[in-house]
Amino acid sequence: DAGVTQSPTHLIKTRGQQVTLRCSPKSGHDTVSWYQQALGQGPQFIFQYYEEEERQRGNFPDRFSGHQFPNYSSELNVNALLLGDSALYLCASSLGQGEHNVPQHFGDGTRLSIL
């Protein structure tokens, strides 16, 4: 049973570019959450997608957007990249309701470096 899978594992971009990161949730999960982890810090919540809608959003600018597909996979898009966007981006999956909604299964992340 595959867990949460993310692609790509590493990515290098330059300032001003746009990037798309992808996530497939654990089998049976219908909810995807995205987190940003800067070097030496704890993860910060970006947003959560459930039933193809953004259900909750953290304190991130509109340059960060997402999408969830009917098969529950998800994309994170970041426009107009800044040096400060360099981080590990983590995807987590869960079930949509109740105590099981809190993400407990994380992928290994995508390491994004901005030059």
Add this chain to the structure above:
Amino acid sequence: AQSVTQLDSQVPVFEEAPVELRCNYSSSVSVYLFWYVQYPNQGLQLLLKYLSGSTLVKGINGFEAEFNKSQTSFHLRKPSVHISDTAEYFCAVSDLNDYKLSFGAGTTVTVRA
């Protein structure tokens, strides 16, 4: 809004010695509490969680944590560590009616022979 404070940024410990990682949280409502471990170049792995019931929670790899509501703490312990326990440990909290996790800044545990 909730927040998490991990009181120790780095904890060096000798192999087979006990370790305790301290975590305090603040929230105006009831919460769920979690501890995660992150090995180098990997994602987060859930060690244990407190949702309700017994305040002493046992997790994987011999770890346990105790929820203390009056002190708003959720400290993680292991009676005897191994070299393989060297990693970053994160405490996290979630309000019962929220969908997100709020993480602490992490504690780096380095186990030496």
